[in-house]
Amino acid sequence: MEIFKTKDALKAYLKPLKASGKIIALVPTMGALHNGHISLIKLAQENADIIICSIFVNPTQFTDPKDLEKYPRPIEHDLAMLENAGCNGVFMPDVTEMYPSDKTEHWHIDLGRAEFLLEGEFRKGHYQGVTQIVKKLFDAVEPNIAMFGQKDFQQVLMIKNMLTHFNLPIKIFTCPIIREDDGLAMSSRNIHLSASDRTHALVLNKSLQFVLDNYNNYSLTELQEKAKNFYNGIKDVELDYFVIANGDTLEPATSKNEKNQVALVAAKVGTTRLIDNMIIN
Structure with missing residues (x-):
């Protein structure tokens, strides 16, 4: 399993694979992985040749700084899970790689009325941050397909709306919710x-x-x-x-x-x- 810290290194790895016709899948995560994430890897393996998982705790989607600070980051555990699952590559950029400090970036796209409902009402601006980083990850990987979990149902809808906005030719797969034995959704x-x-x-x-x-x-x-x-x-x-x-x-x-x-x-x-x-x- 290869580990990449920069977009350039990732693109250099993927370039010959794409040239040979390999189907590339992206599984975006913020780490702290569990079996729900691994189900995304398994679904990707059924539909693609090369699986890239990203681990990036994205600051722009946290509306509460305390939430960002306490978000779990068990990186050694995550990498072991991904390797055991047969993931081909892991993209783990620093914040400065995804948000260069020397560039002023403005992001706001029309995600439709659904952006402001449910989670959007309680977490103002959350889905602008989500779609911003997912677009960056799509640009870095340029995958054929991408995998997301049904538990974040509204997020998947927002990402699909973002794909339509930019007319990106990426197919989204939604994996059913994986639950503990007592029914609690894995999170x-x-x-x-x-x-x-x-x-x-x-x-x-x-x-x-x-x-x-x-x-x-x-x-x-x-x-x-x-x-x-x-x-x-x-x-x-x-x-x-x-x-x-x-x-x-x-x-x-x-x-x-x-x-x-x-x-x-x-x-x-x-x-x-x-x-x-x-x-x-």
Whole structure:
């Protein structure tokens, strides 16, 4: 497994591979890897010849500096996981490689109304930062395909909108959410959960599963209200939102006749903010 610190070194490695017709896949991450990330590597291996994983904790997508400071960075653990998974190359640039201090850079693109819904409402500017760094990674790798996890459902939609904005010929693969045995969605943030928080966090999956199991038994309004009731009285759990939305626009679903509906939830558990979702149809 090759490790690259600069865009030039990465491009030099990839150039002959692309010339020989190899299909290149990019798996962008911020590190603190878990089996959900490895599932992205495995999916990439089924659809490409060369797998490049990036590890970069991107400062422009953190709306809270404390969040950036405490983001886990277990790099030796991450590299061991990637090597065991059969990753071909890892791109680990410094911040100055991706954001040269001698250049003034302005980034703002039209991501559509969905940018300001759900996570966009709670984390102003977050998706501008996400699309900014993903565009930089796409420019560095120029992959044929890129892999993202369904857990960040809104993020995937924003990245697809960014691809359309720049007319980039990259195919996006979305990998299903990988869960722990008790149903908790795997996340790099889970490391911050205390033992009691870990137990309380199971309410996210339970409320989503309730909607999936009872979708035909109640109206959309009733389903959302009953799902929200799961959070009543749980110590140290604060619900930010629970919504059944149109998966293409993230606007609240108004009819069960709408295709591509998804239930999305965000809640603060202890001091850790978690998100989760479940595709309904």
